[in-house]
Each structure stands twice: as structure tokens, then as C-alpha cells.
Amino acid sequence: xxxxxxxDWSRANQLALMAEVAAVRSVLERHAGHEKEPLGPxxxxxxVSALDNLCRTFGLSNFERKVLLMCAAIELDGSFASLxxxxxxxxxxxxxxxxxxxxxxxxxxxxxLTPQAPLRRWSxxxxxxxxxxxxxxxxxxxxxxxxxxxxxxxxxxxxxxLGAVLTPDELAPSQxxxxxxxxxxxRGHDRGPALVQxxxxxxxxxxxxxxxxxxxxxxxxxxxxxxxxxxxxxxIGRVTxxxxxETLLRGTGLYLDAHGLDETTESLPVVLFVENAPGPxxxxxxxxxxxxxxxxxxxxxxxxxxxxxxxxxxxxxxxVRKEDDDGVGARGIADSLAGQxxxxxxxxxxxxxxxxxxxxxxxxxxxxxxxxxxxxGLDRVAQRLDGRAAADALVLPALQRDAxxxxxxxxxxxxxxYEGWGMGRVGVRGLGLSALFHGPSGSGKTLAAxxxxxxxxxxxxxxxxxxxxxxxxxxxxxxxRCVFDAAEDGGAILLFDExxxxxxxxxxxxxxxxRYANVEVSYLLQRVETYRGVAILTTNMRxxxxxxxxRRIRFIVAFPFPDYEQRLAIWRRAFASGVPTEDxxxxxxxxxxxTGGNIRNIALHASFLAAAASEPxxxxxxxxxxxxxxxxxxxxxxxLEIGAWL
Numbered sequence: 263x264x265x266x267x268x269x270d271w272s273r274a275n276q277l278a279l280m281a282e283v284a285a286v287r288s289v290l291e292r293h294a295g296h297e298k299e300p301l302g303p304x305x306x307x308x309x310v311s312a313l314d315n316l317c318r319t320f321g322l323s324n325f326e327r328k329v330l331l332m333c334a335a336i337e338l339d340g341s342f343a344s345l346x347x348x349x350x351x352x353x354x355x356x357x358x359x360x361x362x363x364x365x366x367x368x369x370x371x372x373x374x375l376t377p378q379a380p381l382r383r384w385s386x387x388x389x390x391x392x393x394x395x396x397x398x399x400x401x402x403x404x405x406x407x408x409x410x411x412x413x414x415x416x417x418x419x420x421x422x423x424l425g426a427v428l429t430p431d432e433l434a435p436s437q438x439x440x441x442x443x444x445x446x447x448x449r450g451h452d453r454g455p456a457l458v459q460x461x462x463x464x465x466x467x468x469x470x471x472x473x474x475x476x477x478x479x480x481x482x483x484x485x486x487x488x489x490x491x492x493x494x495x496x497x498i499g500r501v502t503x504x505x506x507x508e509t510l511l512r513g514t515g516l517y518l519d520a521h522g523l524d525e526t527t528e529s530l531p532v533v534l535f536v537e538n539a540p541g542p543x544x545x546x547x548x549x550x551x552x553x554x555x556x557x558x559x560x561x562x563x564x565x566x567x568x569x570x571x572x573x574x575x576x577x578x579x580x581x582v583r584k585e586d587d588d589g590v591g592a593r594g595i596a597d598s599l600a601g602q603x604x605x606x607x608x609x610x611x612x613x614x615x616x617x618x619x620x621x622x623x624x625x626x627x628x629x630x631x632x633x634x635x636x637x638x639g640l641d642r643v644a645q646r647l648d649g650r651a652a653a654d655a656l657v658l659p660a661l662q663r664d665a666x667x668x669x670x671x672x673x674x675x676x677x678x679x680y681e682g683w684g685m686g687r688v689g690v691r692g693l694g695l696s697a698l699f700h701g702p703s704g705s706g707k708t709l710a711a712x713x714x715x716x717x718x719x720x721x722x723x724x725x726x727x728x729x730x731x732x733x734x735x736x737x738x739x740x741x742x743r744c745v746f747d748a749a750e751d752g753g754a755i756l757l758f759d760e761x762x763x764x765x766x767x768x769x770x771x772x773x774x775x776x777r778y779a780n781v782e783v784s785y786l787l788q789r790v791e792t793y794r795g796v797a798i799l800t801t802n803m804r805x806x807x808x809x810x811x812x813r814r815i816r817f818i819v820a821f822p823f824p825d826y827e828q829r830l831a832i833w834r835r836a837f838a839s840g841v842p843t844e845d846x847x848x849x850x851x852x853x854x855x856x857t858g859g860n861i862r863n864i865a866l867h868a869s870f871l872a873a874a875a876s877e878p879x880x881x882x883x884x885x886x887x888x889x890x891x892x893x894x895x896x897x898x899x900x901x902l903e904i905g906a907w908l
Contacts, residue, residue: 361396434566468546578614601677636752701821704859
């Protein structure tokens with residue numbers, strides 16, 4: 263039935279349009295000297311035509327309506343061009359002009375020609391190149407012509423800017439709560455253009471929330487990708503004008519997706535566009551954008567809560583397979599995944615698709631798929647350590663080993679303590695799990711971080727501080743924010759090697775750069791305190807670390823220089839089982855007073871020496887490698903240390 267009604271309206275609209283074109287033709291024919299009786303009023307119309315709607319929307323006068331019809335007629339009637347030339351008295355002017363309209367129509371008024379009058383302000387007609395305003399060719403905008411013909415389509419010039427329209431079906435309950443509030447704000451835009459900012463790192467959720475709010479209003483939604491906006495201010499003005507006309511024609515709402523924009527270099531086109539565009543607009547961004555000329559209501563849209571993520575994990579996993587081979591139900595696996603990973607609903611579904619390709623959804627396949635999904639952002643800003651050192655590979659005193667076990671226990675049970683027992687509701691400060699490993703180079707600090715990662719089943723990323731630090735004000739904080747933001751989703755272990763380069767003592771402000779250096783340290787203090795993963799800092803000089811920073815570290819673990827017994831244990835683990843050895847006496851090599859890192863270097867060097875000679879590793883290879891290693895660290899081994907090796 264609706265199809266027939268639409269077809270009937272289209273036929274009636276076409277007849278109404280051509281009847282008005284005929285009336286304009288009659289006026290021009292009389293103006294050209296072809297005396298004809300003026301057309302009487304046409305049959306009474308039962309529809310509101312597209313032309314009626316357009317004239318009412320843009321406030322066109324009767325004269326402006328006729329100018330628009332004259333421009334449409336030359337596209338709809340092949341003989342209209344010759345009539346224009348005849349009426350103008352100039353065969354070369356076979357096109358509509360303002361001068362012809364002023365001369366032909368009795369209700370003409372000059373104000374219709376001004377740039378702020380509707381015809382030119384909304385680009386309903388466009389002026390051709392000519393020296394005089396009244397003789398310049400007039401041409402109807404293509405999209406306006408389609409509108410008059412009853413074919414309502416979005417302007418083709420906006421299509422390169424469009425993003426995907428998402429359905430809000432997968433919104434979590436907590437994300438649906440602000441929908442009605444947003445709809446109320448948008449509903450009040452008749453008192454002024456409504457602008458709502460939705461901030462948060464769940465881009466799909468903010469887009470879904472906006473879609474639901476517009477749906478509640480009964481308005482269609484257009485999505486524009488902010489990254490596709492032109493950078494030139496003049497081009498921004500042109501796009502803004504096109505959008506302004508479209509939103510008046512169709513009453514659509516706009517969602518502007520500004521997630522992932524660089525705040526300093528890419529936000530200006532967004533601000534220029536939004537501050538000059540009419541109608542209700544919802545902007546989705548990671549952080550609030552600085553609108554100065556237009557008031558914005560800002561609401562935060564978070565990821566699903568932990569409980570909602572747990573339910574979603576359980577639903578996704580149960581849809582793939584009920585239990586793994588060990589009889590662990592989907593709910594148990596979901597508890598583990600939700601405790602470690604802070605994913606959006608869309609990413610949880612994507613991981614579920616990855617798991618479905620596997621043979622099952624056991625804890626290991628599900629966990630591995632989640633880790634792989636979380637790597638995408640971090641791999642761009644930090645280096646993933648592939649080494650998977652086992653805890654028994656560490657040779658440390660009992661006190662330090664207990665401290666490492668405590669770190670693992672805190673990481674594994676934080677969901678129960680913070681959420682189940684409510685300790686996290688006391689305050690978000692100090693909930694981050696941070697540790698400082700200090701001790702001489704080669705004493706096992708990085709190896710310990712890898713062992714913790716292996717025990718927890720999460721990735722370890724080394725953060726290159728030299729690549730993050732910048733001489734430009736604000737750049738270091740921005741780089742660090744990128745690292746922490748990327749790591750939040752997967753709760754990865756962030757390893758800041760030689761952290762004293764950035765986490766050093768805040769000094770007295772004597773010069774301008776001192777103030778900004780202190781800001782960098784303060785920013786790190788805040789992010790480490792709130793980071794929900796594990797942040798490990800290593801340094802060779804604990805005394806160089808700012809005391810205020812040390813107070814915010816949950817674990818401080820000293821890695822001592824290994825004694826004889828510890829060095830002996832390290833030597834016994836230094837060679838892989840496949841390395842051929844002969845007559846190695848580790849009770850002698852352990853006398854060499856070096857760290858575990860040096861011992862591993864010596865063992866590796868000796869293995870290469872033996873391989874080059876096609877021999878098993880012997881004491882002479884170790885002696886050669888030890889002397890080379892000692893030269894590297896600028897110390898001469900004593901006769902007591904290496905004298906008995908051969």
C-alpha cells in the first residue's frame with residue numbers, strides 16, 4: 263500500500279511541477295511578444311508538492327519561486343533555452359538570468375539577488391561566470407533539481423565523508439542509560455542548535471548511543487567521519503553549507519565520528535564545521551573537543567561494566583562450545599577473561615569469531631585470541647618481548663621470589679578484591695599495580711618481568727623512553743598517553759627499562775623547561791596510579807628516582823648482585839639441553855664475579871666458539887668468552903676468579 267501511495271504522490275508531484283513550469287513559460291512568452299492569454303489557475307491540487315516543501319523550508323518569495331522554476335525548466339524542457347534567448351532579445355543568452363527574471367515577472371524584487379537571500383545563500387541556484395550579476399547564467403543545483411522531481415537523495419558531495427551507520431542492538435544496559443537524556447537534549451534544539459559530545463574510548467558504543475537517541479526522536483541519522491573533512495577552511499565552509507541545506511531539507515541528525523583524531527592538528531576542521539553547522543549534532547570523541555562558539559553538553563560513554571563484559575563473554579563462549587576438554591564451563595572462562603581484558607562489546611564478539619575458528623573454546627585458545635586482539639594498538643607504540651622465561655629460571659633470594667609471587671597474586675585477584683569485595687569503590691587512586699625493580703645491570707630485572715608475564719599469561723611490552731621523550735612541550739605526555747591508552751584494553755605488562763631517564767627527581771623550577779619536565783613526571787605518576795594492568799619500572803640507580811614517585815609504587819624489589827651460590831645456579835641453567843658440552847666445571851666458573859646477564863652472554867659466546875670449531879663447549883671456550891665479556895664491562899678478572907679454569 264505504501265508503494266502505491268508513493269507512486270501516486272510521485273505522479274501528482276510531477277504534474278504539479280510541470281504545470282508551474284508551464285505557467286512560467288507563459289509569462290516569458292508574453293514578455294517575448296508572443297501575445298497569449300495568461301494561463302488560468304490549474305486544477306486544485308490535493309498534494310503538497312516537493313516545490314511547496316522546498317519553498318516553505320527556505321522561505322522563498324513568489325518571485326524567488328519563479329526564478330527557481332525558470333532554472334528547473336531549462337533542465338526539464340528542451341525548448342526552454344530558445345525561449346530564454348527570445349525573451350532576452352539576445353540569441354547568445356539561451357539561459358535564465360536574474361535580469362530576465364526582473365524584467366519578466368511583475369512581483370520581482372532586487373533583494374532576491376543578494377548573497378544572503380535564500381536562492382544564493384543555500385546554493386539553490388548557482389551563478390555562472392560573467393561580469394554582471396544580472397546577465398550571469400543561472401543554473402539550478404543538481405541535488406535541488408532531484409528534490410523538485412521528488413527524488414530525495416543526500417547530496418553526492420557529502421558521500422566521501424560518510425561513515426557506517428551502526429545499529430544499537432549490541433549496546434550494554436549501562437550504555438543505554440544516557441540515551442533518553444541525549445534524546446531530550448536533541449529534542450530541545452528548537453531553542454537553539456543542540457550539540458552533544460559523547461566521550462569515551464568505545465567508538466562503536468558512542469555511535470550506537472547516538473543512533474538510538476536519533477531513533478527515539480524519529481529522526482534519520484547521517485554519520486560523517488571527521489577524518490574525511492577537508493583541511494582547507496574554505497572547503498570546510500563549502501561542506502558546511504551543503505550540510506546545512508541537507509539538514510533543512512530532510513530534518514536529519516548528524517553524528518560526527520571524531521575518535522582517534524590528533525587533538526592539536528586534526529581537531530580544527532571538526533571545530534570549524536560543528537560551530538557553523540545547523541541542526542542537532544552529536545560528536546563522538548576520545549576526549550572533549552574545544553568548542554568556543556557553540557555550547558556543548560558533554561556525556562561520557564564507557565565500555566560495558568565488568569559484570570556486563572562477563573555476561574557477554576559467557577554468551578559468546580557458550581555459543582561456540584559449552585565446555586572445554588577439562589570441563590571448565592564458559593562462565594568460568596568468562597570470569598577469567600573479564601578480569602583481565604577490558605574490551606568493548608564489539609571486540610568481544612570479534613574474539614568470539616576468532617575462537618570459533620579454533621577446535622574449542624578452552625581457556626588457552628580463548629585467552630590467546632583475546633591477547634592477539636589486544637596487541638593491535640600496543641604493537642604500534644611499544645616493543646613486545648617474545649621471551650617467555652619461566653619462574654624457575656630466575657635465581658633470586660627467597661625474599662625477592664616471594665615479592666614476585668605477591669605481584670602475581672595481586673594481578674590475579676584484583677577483580678575479586680576491587681569489585682567483588684568492594685575495595686575499588688573506596689577510590690580509584692592507588693589501584694594501579696606498579697613495581698620498581700632496581701639493581702645492577704644483568705641482575706635479572708627484565709627476566710623477572712617476562713616471568714611474571716608468563717605466569718599471568720599476558721604480553722610484556724618494553725616501552726622505549728627515548729622514542730617517547732620529546733623536546734616539544736606536551737609531546738612527551740601525548741606519547742605516554744598513547745602507550746597507556748593502548749595497553750588498557752589488554753592489561754598488558756608495561757616495562758619501563760632504565761626508567762630514571764623519565765621518572766627522575768622533579769627539580770626546582772629555574773627555567774621554563776624545568777616546569778614542563780616536572781609536568782611530565784606528574785603525568786606519569788597519575789597514569790601509573792590508575793593503570794589497571796601491571797607497570798614495571800627498572801633502574802640501576804634507585805636513588806635517582808623521585809621519592810614522591812616511590813611512595814606511589816606498590817612493590818619495590820631489589821635485585822642484588824648474585825653471590826657464589828646464586829652464580830653457580832645460574833651457570834647450571836645457562837646452556838640449553840641441546841648444547842654439547844664436555845668437562846665443564848661450574849664450581850670454578852661461578853668464582854667469576856659477574857651478574858646473571860654476563861653469565862648468559864659468556865655461555866652464548868662460548869657456544870658460538872665451539873660451533874665454529876665443530877667441538878663441544880669446553881672450559882677453554884668459556885675462558886675465551888669470559889675474558890671478552892670482562893673487556894666489555896671494563897674489568898679485569900683476577901687470577902683467583904679464572905686461574906683454575908684450565
